[in-house]
Every structure is written in structure tokens, then in C-alpha cells.
Amino acid sequence: MCCFKLPKGLVRDLESMIRKFWWGYSAEHRKTHWVKWERLCEAKEARFFPDCSILEAKESSSGSYAWKSIIGARDVIRKGMVWRIGTGEAVCIKEDRWLPGRVNGSVISPLPSMAPEVKVSSLIDPERVAWRTEVVQQLFLPYEADMILGIPLSSRRPDDRIIWAHTPSGMWIKSGQPEKILERYLAASVPNKIRHFAWRICNNALPTLVNLHRRSIVPSLICAQCQNYPEDALHAIWCCETIKGAWSALEWIRQTAPPQPASFSDLLAGFLSCGEEFRAKIFVTSAWFLWNRRNAVHFGRPSLPVDSICSRAGNYLQEFLQAQIEEPIPIRLPPSQQWRPPDHHCLKINFDAAMFRRPSKAAVGVVIRNNAGEVEGALSSSIPMAHLVADLEALACLKAVQFALELGITRAVFEGDKAVIINALLHGAGVFASFGNTLDDIRMLSSVFQFVEFIFVNRGCNSVADALAKKAKLIVGDQVWLHDVPVDIAPLVSLDVH
Known part of the structure; x- marks a missing residue:
């Protein structure tokens, strides 16, 4: 990509053309510019809370009816917002809402000896970037301890972020204008x-x-x-x-x-x-x-x-x-799909996640195959249970990328059966989603590959990865196979090829 400096005169001419277009100039008629150009270009969010968010802004006696209405509705926003944990340094354990899956996101464990200002970061080992498992299990009720241990942490140490708890995208209206x-x-x-x-x-x-x-x-x-x-x-x-x-x-x-x-x-x-x-x-x-x-x-x-x-x-x-209602398009069922081998210049990596209610845990399965359908590597890994399936699928994708890099793979096609994860990776979405930090980890690691592609497939194309994930129910940690798979999964590999 090339970058060029534009002459100031050209920039002024372009701005003039934009202004004329906005206010409806024509060859015969000149139009009045009712709003200054500087006003049109400036950010519109900082009149009543220039140094804080709307959640911390104080009500102004000179504010309009609209602004007072917005300030009065902040409790509704607070009820739907939760913290997505990055470093945990901005989130109070007892005072803030940060637990996924809860109606209000607040901790209900007693914690009588804990001061209100203690941060979530005190529960995280900064060297391993992992939860202090024993501390969490000692302090919190078992159900809450499982929820906390299932919150994914990123080695990039991203900032904590407020997201909207009631939508998959995590998006909410911030400005209120x-x-x-x-x-x-x-x-x-x-x-x-x-x-x-x-x-x-x-x-x-x-x-x-x-x-x-x-x-x-x-x-x-x-x-x-x-x-x-x-x-x-x-x-x-x-x-x-x-x-x-x-x-x-x-x-x-x-x-x-x-x-x-x-x-x-x-x-x-x-x-x-x-x-x-x-x-x-x-x-x-x-x-x-x-x-x-x-x-x-x-x-x-x-x-x-x-x-x-x-x-x-x-x-x-x-x-x-009524005019916006499109004529319904007849639904055509797609033909049954089957796993297809990759091109000769790269490897195909399928990943999947599985959830087990008893015991309360989750697992990831990854299989790497070449253009002949031969297995180059396979992985079964148990992980803590996350609140949402999408969170687990994002972790499965991250595990697949990490596994590929550990094996020295430089050209890879990743296939998964969770559309929301694949679409987010393809379109740069999911910034405010609960799995947003995991997506950013995937994007960062993927930049190392010489060639990388993410593809959505149906579950029929992902049967081997699914079986490997389910096999991890009875194991602890990671189990890896190189140029082989477990005996009970080998028939699924042959079925994909033939």
C-alpha cells in the first residue's frame, strides 16, 4: 500500500465539494450552510461529560429535558452492562458487575474480610497470566468459582472493558445523544x-x-x-x-x-x-x-x-x-457437505469445542491434515467451562492456531463450525463481544503465518475435531498425537478421505 501527502489546496477543494454536496448545491442554486464546517467535523459526545463517561457524569441544572432524561436512564444501562476482564486492574471484586451468566453480574459470595476496593487483578497470577485457582476456590462459592475460572485471560494483558451483557456482539449505545x-x-x-x-x-x-x-x-x-x-x-x-x-x-x-x-x-x-x-x-x-x-x-x-x-x-x-419487504426466496437445502483436503501448498486444521455438564468442564479438539488427508497432528485438551458456547469455540480456534505454530506450520486453512466466530475473524467484528480478547489473540498470532485463511463449515465436515474434543472429557491438560490419531477416531479420518 502506498501513502501520499495531499496538497493543502486540494484538501480545501475536496472539503468545499463535500460541503456543497451536503447542503444541496446545484448549478442554478446556491444554498446556505446552516452548520459550521468545524461543527460538522467535530466529535459530538463531550458537551456534558468531556472528562468522563456518561455513567460518571453529574446531572446539570442547566441541562435540557433530553439530557436529564438520559441521565435519569443510566440505571437501565448499568443493569445491562458488565465488565469484560482484561487485566482486572479496573474492576472491583465486590462492587462491580463482572461475572458472566449472572442476571446482574455481581458476586454473591460473602467475602466478609475483603475490602470493597480490592480489584479482580488480585485473583490473577501476573507471571502465568492465569487465575489463581486455589485462591478463587477458597474465596468464592463453588458455582461462582467455576464461572471465574472459565473467564479467558489474554497474555496481551488488554484493558478491562465495559460491554453490553444482553447481545452477542456486546454492543451498547454509549453517547446517548x-x-x-x-x-x-x-x-x-x-x-x-x-x-x-x-x-x-x-x-x-x-x-x-x-x-x-x-x-x-x-x-x-x-x-x-x-x-x-x-x-x-x-x-x-x-x-x-x-x-x-x-x-x-x-x-x-x-x-x-x-x-x-x-x-x-x-x-x-x-x-x-x-x-x-x-x-x-x-x-x-x-x-x-x-x-x-x-x-x-x-x-x-x-x-x-x-x-x-x-x-x-x-x-x-x-x-x-411495505416496499421494503422483499419477495421470499425459495429455500434450497444445500447438498450434504464433506471434508475436503487442502491445496498441496498448505495444511488444513479443523477445530471444535465440547461441553460436559458432569463434570462441569469443557474441551477442545484439533486435527491437522495434509492434501492427501493424512493426519499431521491431533490434539485433545480440557479447559475450564465458559459461560457461552461462542466463548468456547473462540478458545478452540485460539488453541488450534497455537498448536499449528508449535508444530512450525506456516501456511494453514482453519475450519470451524461456529459461524459467529469465523465471521468475526473475517470481518474484524466482535470488538465488544465476550470473546473479543480471544479474537484479538487469534488475530495477533495469525499474523505470523505466511498464509492463513478461516472458513466456516457445517458439523459434517468437522466430525474428527468434534470426536477429539469429546475424548478430552476424561483427561487433564493436553494430549497430543503426531502423524496419528486414537484408534477409535481413525475410522472418522478414513471416512472423510474416502
Whole structure:
């Protein structure tokens, strides 16, 4: 890959083109830039908590209704967030939520002699980067001890990280800005022009009379329709007496809206917090129709009756959603798959994980074969039980990569039957997942190979690795076979080849 320095003049020209495109320039018409370029480019998260996260931010008396609502909802975020352990230096054993599989993630073991500020790092051996097994088993109830010992640790010593406990990806909304919450609700659910309108009105980037007067474009900022109050976005969409009939058509709209919103963002926050996504979309779509009606009246064009706005918005949104429904594609069952040998220039490495309820443990199986289907190496390894199957499959993949490197393999194709792990490795995903640290370990070690590829296969192609994993139920540690496999697994190898 080549890198070049761009001349400053070229950069300015590119920025100018972007600005013109954003604000809708055309050959015949110049458009007003309602938001400074610096404002468009800056991070939008640091107004109320520039030096901390939203979880530590203090409530401000000058904050808007929307921000106070977000601050008030932090308990909901806290209930769903857990710590993913890296070094354990940022996580308190008794005070923080860090146990996987628990409803609240908190420790329930008594620990009477432990101070509240003691960190999880005190349970980790820094030299071996492993849990202090005896200490954990002595301090915690057996069930919690098994959960702790099943949390994977990374030799890279990554930082501890907050993740969302209720999604496989571990993703959660961090910033809480009204326009970002809006984006979550509207993504792929309303036309792009309405999403653009919502962004502009949240950023006070509409050509209202207040904005035009501030730029000395018009002499008066008083609303041309009611002739009583300055026309800002909130007035044009909500407060003007001439459009009251639009909102009175639906009783739930007045019931959902905050009593005295200070801005359009405050008004919007009330609809976003009602818990019914379709209502929030109806409100934004109706606001877009009202703004278009305001422009039609201003320029003397035919306009919609005020009392028909909400019904038109509902029909418009329904038609849009209906158009997004794709015709179902007939499902064709794939032909039964079978393990295939690799190309002659590399080795194929299959891996799998197995879980055993009694005893509560897990295991990993790995088999390495050449292009003739001959076994170059095999591994059965017992590991502590993890909370999620995906965590175990990620550990199985890591074990396979480590085993290949120990045998001096430089060109390898890795196959596994857990799609979420393979897809995360292929697409750089899983940053916030519970197995994210393990994925990063795999990526780091994989960079050593001259050639490496990760492929998802069905379980039928992974029978040998599965059998090796199940064989580890009765062993402790690792058991390795070179150029051979156990007698009871050899028929599965022959079946794959023939």
C-alpha cells in the first residue's frame, strides 16, 4: 500500500465539494450552510461529560429535558452492562458487575474480610497470566468459582472493558445523544430524506425565520403564519397555532409529548422514550410533512390540509415499509457437505469445542491434515467451562492456531463450525463481544503465518475435531498425537478421505 501527502489546496477543494454536496448545491442554486464546517467535523459526545463517561457524569441544572432524561436512564444501562476482564486492574471484586451468566453480574459470595476496593487483578497470577485457582476456590462459592475460572485471560494483558451483557456482539449505545438515539430508531425504517431532515432539525440546521434573521437574510423573525411568535424549529413544527389541528388528530401524540419542551430535541426525546418505535417514526414523518407544508405556504404553492397531516404521514410510512419487504426466496437445502483436503501448498486444521455438564468442564479438539488427508497432528485438551458456547469455540480456534505454530506450520486453512466466530475473524467484528480478547489473540498470532485463511463449515465436515474434543472429557491438560490419531477416531479420518 502506498501513502501520499495531499496538497493543502486540494484538501480545501475536496472539503468545499463535500460541503456543497451536503447542503444541496446545484448549478442554478446556491444554498446556505446552516452548520459550521468545524461543527460538522467535530466529535459530538463531550458537551456534558468531556472528562468522563456518561455513567460518571453529574446531572446539570442547566441541562435540557433530553439530557436529564438520559441521565435519569443510566440505571437501565448499568443493569445491562458488565465488565469484560482484561487485566482486572479496573474492576472491583465486590462492587462491580463482572461475572458472566449472572442476571446482574455481581458476586454473591460473602467475602466478609475483603475490602470493597480490592480489584479482580488480585485473583490473577501476573507471571502465568492465569487465575489463581486455589485462591478463587477458597474465596468464592463453588458455582461462582467455576464461572471465574472459565473467564479467558489474554497474555496481551488488554484493558478491562465495559460491554453490553444482553447481545452477542456486546454492543451498547454509549453517547446517548438525541440524534444518535434517533438514528437507532430510524435506521432503514424511514426514507433517507426524512432521516436527513431529522438530523438537520436536531442540529438547528433548518432555514427557519429565526436562523435566517440571525444571518441577516430576512428582516423579521416573527412567524408569517400566526404573526405572534418567533419562528424556530419547535414553533414551526409544534407550537404554532395554525398547525394545532395536525397534532390534535391523534390523542396519543399530546399524551406522549413532554408538557413544555424547550427545544425540538426535548420534544423528540419524549417520543423516543415512549418505548413504541412506530410512534416515534410517525411523529418524525409528520414533522417532515409539516415542514414541507410550511415551505409550500411560504412560496405560494398548494399545501396539504393541516388536519390530514398525521394520516398522510402514517400512510406514507406504511407504504415505504411495505416496499421494503422483499419477495421470499425459495429455500434450497444445500447438498450434504464433506471434508475436503487442502491445496498441496498448505495444511488444513479443523477445530471444535465440547461441553460436559458432569463434570462441569469443557474441551477442545484439533486435527491437522495434509492434501492427501493424512493426519499431521491431533490434539485433545480440557479447559475450564465458559459461560457461552461462542466463548468456547473462540478458545478452540485460539488453541488450534497455537498448536499449528508449535508444530512450525506456516501456511494453514482453519475450519470451524461456529459461524459467529469465523465471521468475526473475517470481518474484524466482535470488538465488544465476550470473546473479543480471544479474537484479538487469534488475530495477533495469525499474523505470523505466511498464509492463513478461516472458513466456516457445517458439523459434517468437522466430525474428527468434534470426536477429539469429546475424548478430552476424561483427561487433564493436553494430549497430543503426531502423524496419528486414537484408534477409535481413525475410522472418522478414513471416512472423510474416502
